[in-house]
Amino acid sequence: MRVTVRLFARLRDIAGAAEMPREIPSGATIRTVWKQLAGEFPGLADYERSMSSALNADYARMDAEVHDGDEIAFLPPVSGG
């Protein structure tokens, strides 16, 4: 199935793209998507402990299951204000 991955701030810089479509196996979780991405862009692995994830623009845990057409976002530590 096909999902859209979105990356922000330094994660986007590391991967060189803000948004990318990815093919993932059915039954995958957000963690599956992250592992696949971190394999592709090794610099991302440094953020494994500090990043947050979101599913369809809602904060979600890494073990949340993803479905065809979902938008998955990975967020480095925030710095608003």
Add this chain to the structure above:
Amino acid sequence: MPTPLFAIGPAPLALEPLVSAVASGSDGVDGAITVFLGLVRNHNQGRRVQYLEYEAYEPLALKAFARIDEEVRKRWPGMRMALHHRTGRLDIGEASVVIVTASPHRGDAFAACRYVIERVKQIVPVWKREYFDGGDVWIEGATADPDDQHARAEAERIACA
């Protein structure tokens, strides 16, 4: 068009329409309105800052604003608030965030206002890139986790100190 209480985007922040928007919900019960403006500062950690670039995951940021509003109304019943955050390039002295809280009592209005900015820094998906003399760097603060009760309690402790 009336000013929305919650917004994020590149438009310059306007204080008075936001204060009016909060005040108009009062029915006369308010005794205090507190306003906080966050500004772009010309120095940070020994660096001379030239300007900042703000980026946001806007739909999630708006949901985080709604969550903060919910937390505020639970902690301070009767409190009303507004929150606008800016994105894009901001020069020194420009406002990046404006928070307005209204309450029957000034103590609560001040505390809630402080609580809101602490929570913004904890859970709102916004990032700033600092351009300084000699380079640029992404600023990274808190790992965003709205369900982290320890962080929420810490924001409340700071607000009510």
